[in-house]
Every structure is written in structure tokens, then in C-alpha cells.
Amino acid sequence: MLLEIEDVSLLYGRIQALHGISLTVDEGEIVALIGANGAGKSTTMRAISGIRPVATGRIRFAGQDITKMRPDLRVRLGLCQAPEGRGIFPGMSVLENLDMGAYTRRDRAGVAADLARVLELFPRLAERAKQPGGTLSGGEQQMLAVGRALMSRPKLLLLDEPSMGLAPMLIQQIFSIITEINQQGTTILLVEQNAQQALARAHRAYVLETGRIVKSGIGAELLHDPAVKEAYLGVA
Amino acid sequence: MSGAAERIRSDWRSVGERWRRAPKWMRWAVLAAVVLFFYALPNKEFYQYLGPIPTTGSNFGQVLFTVSIYVLLAVGLNIVVGFAGLLDLGYFGFFAVGAYTVAVLTSPSSDLKTHWPWLAVVPLAVALTMISGISLGTPTLRLRGDYLAIVTLGFAEMIRIAATSSTFLKGQRGFNQIPHPPGEYADGKPVFGVLDARPYYWLVLTLIILVVFGVRNLTRSRVGRAWVSIREDEDAAQLMGVPTFKFKLWAFAAGAAIGGLAGALYAGKVNFVNSQNFELLNSIIILAAVILGGSGNIVGAIVGGGLVAYLIERFRGIELFGWELYEFRFLFFGVVLVVMMIFRPEGLIPNRRRAAEFKDRRKEVSVGG
Numbered sequence: 001m002l003l004e005i006e007d008v009s010l011l012y013g014r015i016q017a018l019h020g021i022s023l024t025v026d027e028g029e030i031v032a033l034i035g036a037n038g039a040g041k042s043t044t045m046r047a048i049s050g051i052r053p054v055a056t057g058r059i060r061f062a063g064q065d066i067t068k069m070r071p072d073l074r075v076r077l078g079l080c081q082a083p084e085g086r087g088i089f090p091g092m093s094v095l096e097n098l099d100m101g102a103y104t105r106r107d108r109a110g111v112a113a114d115l116a117r118v119l120e121l122f123p124r125l126a127e128r129a130k131q132p133g134g135t136l137s138g139g140e141q142q143m144l145a146v147g148r149a150l151m152s153r154p155k156l157l158l159l160d161e162p163s164m165g166l167a168p169m170l171i172q173q174i175f176s177i178i179t180e181i182n183q184q185g186t187t188i189l190l191v192e193q194n195a196q197q198a199l200a201r202a203h204r205a206y207v208l209e210t211g212r213i214v215k216s217g218i219g220a221e222l223l224h225d226p227a228v229k230e231a232y233l234g235v236a
Numbered sequence: 237m238s239g240a241a242e243r244i245r246s247d248w249r250s251v252g253e254r255w256r257r258a259p260k261w262m263r264w265a266v267l268a269a270v271v272l273f274f275y276a277l278p279n280k281e282f283y284q285y286l287g288p289i290p291t292t293g294s295n296f297g298q299v300l301f302t303v304s305i306y307v308l309l310a311v312g313l314n315i316v317v318g319f320a321g322l323l324d325l326g327y328f329g330f331f332a333v334g335a336y337t338v339a340v341l342t343s344p345s346s347d348l349k350t351h352w353p354w355l356a357v358v359p360l361a362v363a364l365t366m367i368s369g370i371s372l373g374t375p376t377l378r379l380r381g382d383y384l385a386i387v388t389l390g391f392a393e394m395i396r397i398a399a400t401s402s403t404f405l406k407g408q409r410g411f412n413q414i415p416h417p418p419g420e421y422a423d424g425k426p427v428f429g430v431l432d433a434r435p436y437y438w439l440v441l442t443l444i445i446l447v448v449f450g451v452r453n454l455t456r457s458r459v460g461r462a463w464v465s466i467r468e469d470e471d472a473a474q475l476m477g478v479p480t481f482k483f484k485l486w487a488f489a490a491g492a493a494i495g496g497l498a499g500a501l502y503a504g505k506v507n508f509v510n511s512q513n514f515e516l517l518n519s520i521i522i523l524a525a526v527i528l529g530g531s532g533n534i535v536g537a538i539v540g541g542g543l544v545a546y547l548i549e550r551f552r553g554i555e556l557f558g559w560e561l562y563e564f565r566f567l568f569f570g571v572v573l574v575v576m577m578i579f580r581p582e583g584l585i586p587n588r589r590r591a592a593e594f595k596d597r598r599k600e601v602s603v604g605g
Contacts, residue, residue: 049475075477083475089468091589100465103458104477132592152477 001060002027002156002187003048003079008057010040010047017043019211020057025156030178030188032198032219034232035208041191042084044208045160048189049081050074062155076104078155082145084164084191090134094125097133097144101151110153118147121177139170146174150181157181159190163197175201195232199223207232252588274441278434292553297433301505303545304440305498309522310541311447311534312494317523318531318587319455320487321467322377323385326392328519330365330492333395334499336405337361339509343411347404354415358500365496366489373488377481380470392519399511410510417504428504436505443501447494448534454490455534463487467532468593517566521548524573530583532590539585544569 003025010018018040025031035041046052048059050071059067066074080101089097098118102111119126122143128136133144142162149157162178163171175197182188192198199205202219207228215228222228255263276282278297283290290296313327340346341357376387399405417439419427427435454460462483465473474480503509521544529540548569551561561568576583582594 051471051474070479071474072477072479075475080477081475083472087469087472087475089465089472091468091591091593092464096461100461100473100476100478103461103465132589134592134595148476 001025002062003189004058004060005044005048006058006060008044008047008059009055010043010052011055012043012052016055017211018047018054021208021211021213022057023206023213023216025187025189027155027187028182028185029204030182030190030202030219032190032192032195032202032205033208034192034195034198034205036232037193038210039208040211041193041208042160043211045081045084045158045189045191049079049158072104075152075154078153079158080149080152080154080156081158082149082160082162084160086141087160088133088136088141088144088148090132092133093130094133094136094144095129097148098125098151101148104152111151114151114153118150121150121180122147139166139174142166142174143177146177146181150186154186156187156189159188161191161193163192163194171197195228196223199228271445275438278437291549294549294552295433297437299546299549301433301437301440302549303542304437304444305502306522306525306545307538307541308440308444308447308498308501309495310525310529310537311444311451312491312498313522314526314531314534314537315451315463315494316487316491317526318533318537318590319460319463319467320484321463322484322487323381324388324488324491325385325523326388326390326395326519327491327495327522328514328516329388329392329395330369330495331499331502331518332392332399332514333365333368333492334361334496335503335509335513336399336499337364337496338500338503339411339414340405343414343509345406345409345411345413354417354500354504358497358504361500362493362496365499366493369489369492370485372492373485377484377488389516389519392514392516396511396514396516399514405511407511410508412508414503414507414509416507433505436501440498440501443497444538447497448538451490451534459483459486464589468589521545521569524569527583528573528576530586530590532587533583533585536583536585536587540583543584 001024005021005023007020007022008018009016009020021044023031033041033044043052047054050066050069054067057067058065061074061077061079064077066077089100092100098115102114105111124140125144125147128140133141136144142164146159146162159178162174166174171194178188178190179201190198190202199219199222205217205219205222206213207215207222215222215225278300283296291299309327309331313324316322316324316327338354338357338361340348341350341352341360342354344351372388372391376384379387400407416426416428421427455463462473462478465476465478466480466483470480522541525540525544526537527540528544529538530536548565551565551568554561582591
């Protein structure tokens with residue numbers, strides 16, 4: 001078990017955002033977390049990466065209890081998140097952004113190799129290498145966020161809404177890249193509103209509703225589950 | 237935005253481009269000329285040819301000393317506000333800590349009666365301000381944005397009120413006969429005397445150069461990258477493995493140390509420190525100077541600090557329709573700030589990144605609204 005979340009609750013002030021969530025991610029998997037707006041998907045991500053402290057429960061990563069660990073130390077353990085939306089550094093160039101992804105690493109040769117790999121995965125980023133991140137289009141920023149997270153060479157890559165606000169063609173593209181990254185050996189936990197794509201690509205998936213996990217199972221099976229279909233795929 | 241403003245903006249950008257493309261020796265030569273100019277500036281033999289630049293209402297050497305202290309403070313505050321993006325409204329509090337440390341340990345009117353020499357206390361004053369920066373930062377740097385601003389504002393006021401009302405810190409009566417920096421000419425006269433402000437100015441100028449080199453090296457290291465990432469997006473920085481709290485604390489401590497150094501230098505020059513020297517307005521002026529010059533850019537901070545301090549002094553002794561302009565100095569200051577925020581919010585000499593961040597934010601606002 002690479003990641004194991006046990007009965008995690010989280011509070012925003014007096015509002016409870018997560019009510020005892022449990023989920024696991026195995027090495028080599030793509031696991032999707034789907035749900036409507038405000039269901040607590042991004043909050044779960046924040047709990048895992050450590051940006052928000054949890055109220056109760058335990059988080060274990062690679063055999064270690066990280067529930068109370070500082071976020072930057074979690075990155076050193078191999079847990080890296082590509083934040084949702086505009087979570088890139090707008091004033092830094094594309095290359096500087098990618099370089100920040102490798103902030104915790106000291107092996108220059110390995111970083112250079114990973115940079116080449118990321119630029120191969122995202123040729124658009126190579127074209128815009130010197131441009132400030134803030135001047136990229138929404139899709140390019142999304143790619144930059146994913147590429148930057150990859151630069152830390154994570155064991156587990158957390159992706160928060162990688163398809164948000166993208167044109168249908170770009171969505172296809174970003175999901176095939178996600179599959180490719182996974183096939184190259186990175187485990188992925190994916191948060192998505194685009195349930196169709198996420199369930200099709202994921203090995204397993206969890207459905208989140210108002211801070212609780214209401215369903216879980218094999219991605220492809222959930223895709224055909226009538227309740228899921230109705231609620232998240234827009235099919236009656 | 238009007239076409240004229242856009243044109244000015246692009247002209248400025250091309251100056252910056254040309255500067256970055258110029259060969260290294262040329263940049264060093266220009267830099268050396270500028271440094272030489274400022275070392276020569278307080279000499280009457282030199283400044284009498286500079287037309288309206290020397291101040292009429294007060295001794296030009298004195299004015300330059302004041303200006304240089306402001307520049308040093310601006311360079312220090314720029315680390316906190318410009319590089320790490322922490323809004324510190326109480327920066328002058330650190331200046332006060334530095335000045336009071338020197339006063340308490342050297343002045344004969346202090347209760348401690350230690351009578352230490354000035355030079356021995358300076359490193360102590362810097363260390364103590366650094367510690368006060370860390371002890372203020374440890375609880376407060378977990379706060380963000382507006383909250384941090386309010387706490388730092390409170391800190392500066394605490395220092396000032398403590399100085400006013402505590403008997404140990406002597407309030408309005410203050411500390412006198414604070415010793416000057418050491419050093420004698422061949423004929424036995426002290427280098428740092430009462431009448432001539434120039435040696436003090438040269439001392440501060442030299443320290444500014446040293447501090448600027450130190451800060452520049454720092455910003456080009458991993459520390460600098462961490463600061464910029466925190467300023468641009470603190471969450472994202474944390475997600476990339478930057479220990480944000482530690483680096484914010486470092487920025488705070490480094491800025492505080494420079495503020496303390498400025499305070500120690502000031503105390504050594506004026507040899508009198510009392511609670512009236514540390515009004516809140518000073519914190520605001522320095523912050524405005526950094527923003528005016530272009531926060532995040534060392535040259536910007538220097539220009540901002542120098543310009544603001546100089547212009548305020550320049551108004552002294554000028555009369556217009558029977559009004560003393562000096563009385564209206566803050567009115568002009570306010571008008572300039574408002575105009576700047578409309579036409580050039582990133583400052584006179586902005587950091588390239590900072591300019592891009594501003595553009596990004598503008599885009600966000602226009603998308604949102």
C-alpha cells in the first residue's frame with residue numbers, strides 16, 4: 001500500500017469538510033476521486049499534501065505515518081501535488097517553474113534527465129521555455145503544473161482537476177499524458193469533475209459526496225453504475 | 237491605459253533590455269561611475285556645480301546622511317516585502333531596537349552605566365534586532381497578508397510606546413552623549429565628529445554597498461528562489477517542497493538585522509535617542525519608498541528610498557506664495573503615490589518577474605470582473 005488514508009476528518013473553521021474518509025492507493029495504480037463541486041475532493045488533496053491539517057484520522061505514505069508531517073517533508077518522501085487551476089508561479093519562466101519542481105532534489109544529472117522527459121511529454125512547454133508562466137494559456141498552465149510536479153520525481157503524483165477549464169481536445173490530450181506518466185511508473189491519485197474521462201482511465205475510483213465516500217470500485221465498473229451515471233455522467 | 241503611458245512603459249523596458257544586453261565591462265564601468273559620484277557628492281567642490289540638486293534649507297552633508305539611512309532601510313525592507321512578499325508595516329520598529337540597544341549600552345545617561353564603545357555594540361545591536369525579528373516572526377509568520385501587516389504594525393507601536401513610557405528607556409528625555417564611531421586623523425581630530433556629517437555618510441554608503449552585494453548573492457541562491465516562490469504562490473511553494481515558514485522567518489530576520497544596523501548607525505551619528513524618533517509615519521514612508529521604487533528589485537529599493545528621503549528634505553526652505561513647501565511634503569508624497577499606483581503600480585524600476593506577476597493579477601481581475 002503506497003498511500004493509506006484512514007478515517008480522516010477535516011474542518012474549515014467550524015464547517016466540517018470531510019467526515020471520516022478512508023481510501024487507499026496501491027503502487028502503480030491510477031486512482032480517481034470524483035464528485036460534484038464542493039464534495040471535498042480538493043480538500044482531500046490538501047489533507048494528503050499537508051496544506052491543511054486534519055482534525056482526526058491517520059495518513060500513511062510508503063509505510064510511514066505522515067499525518068502530522070510538514071508539507072515540504074512530504075514532498076521529500078515522494079508525494080507531490082500539481083495544484084488546481086492557476087497554481088503555477090506566474091512571474092517565473094516556464095523553465096524556472098519546472099526548476100522549482102525539482103527544489104528538493106540535489107542530483108543534477110537526474111534533474112536534467114527529468115527535464116528532458118517533461119519537455120518531451122509537453123512539447124508546448126519546450127516552445128515557451130523562456131516565457132513567464134502567467135502568460136501561458138489555461139491549458140499550457142495546466143501542463144506546466146503537471147510537468148512541474150513530475151520534476152520532483154514523485155512516487156505518488158496528486159493531480160487536482162487537471163482538465164479544469166480545458167477544451168475537449170486538450171482534455172483528451174492531458175488524459176493520455178496522464179496514462180503515459182502512469183505507464184512510465186508513477187502512481188497517480190486524480191481528482192476530477194470530468195467523471196467520464198477519469199473513470200475510463202483510472203484503475204479504481206472513489207465517489208465523494210458532501211465529505212463522505214459513498215461508493216468505490218473498479219473505474220470501468222463505476223462507469224456503468226446507474227447511480228453514478230445519473231449523478232455524474234449526465235445520463236438518466 | 238492611454239497611449240502615452242504605454243509608450244513610456246515600453247521605452248523604459250527597452251532601457252532595461254539594453255542594460256541587460258550591455259557587455260559586462262560596460263556595466264561595471266557605469267556602476268563604478270555611479271558609486272564614485274555618490275562618494276564625491278557631499279563635497280562642496282563637487283556639488284556646487286550640480287545646480288538645484290544640493291538642498292538649500294539645510295546642510296547637504298546632513299541631508300545625504302539621512303538619505304543614506306533611508307536607502308539602507310529600504311534595501312532591508314525590500315527583502316521582506318519585495319522578495320518574500322510579506323507586508324511589514326512596522327519595519328521602523330527594528331530600527332528603533334537597533335538604536336536603543338546602542339543607546340542603552342553606550343550612553344552615560346543609561347541606567348546600566350556600561351559605557352561600552354560604539355563599535356563593540358554594533359554587532360550586538362544587529363544580533364539583538366535579528367533575534368527580535370525572529371521572536372516576532374515565529375508566532376506571526378503563520379499568518380498571511382493583512383493579518384501579518386496588522387501584527388507588525390502593532391509591534392512597531394509597542395516599541396514606541398515602551399520607549400515613551402518605560403523609565404528604563406527614558407521616554408522623551410532620551411539618552412544623550414552616545415559615543416561616535418572610532419577613528420582619528422593624523423592630527424588627532426576625530427574622523428566622526430559633530431559638525432561634519434560626511435564621514436558618517438561615507439560609512440553608511442560603504443555599508444550599503446556591502447549589504448547590497450550580500451543581498452544580491454542571497455537572491456540568486458536557493459534562498460532567493462524560495463523567497464520568490466513564496467511571494468508568487470505560497471501554497472504552490474509548499475507543494476514543491478519549500479519549507480515556507482523557515483524561509484519567511486529568514487527573510488524577516490535578514491530584514492530586521494539590516495534595520496538594526498541602520499538604527500545603530502543613526503544612534504552613533506546623532507548621539508541622542510529619544511522616543512520621538514520612532515513615529516509610525518517612518519515605517520509607512522519606507523514601505524512607500526520600496527513600493528515606489530519597485531519592490532523586489534534592489535536598484536528599485538535604492539532609488540525609491542533615496543528619492544523619497546531626498547525629496548522630503550528638498551522641500552525644506554522653499555517658499556511658494558508665502559507657503560513653506562516643507563509643510564506640504566506629505567501631501568505631495570501622497571499625490572505622487574496615487575499617480576504611481578495608477579500608471580505604474582509595479583514601481584519605477586520594477587523587477588521583471590514582479591511586472592509579470594502584476595500583469596497576471598490584472599488579467600485575473602479583468603476576467604473576474
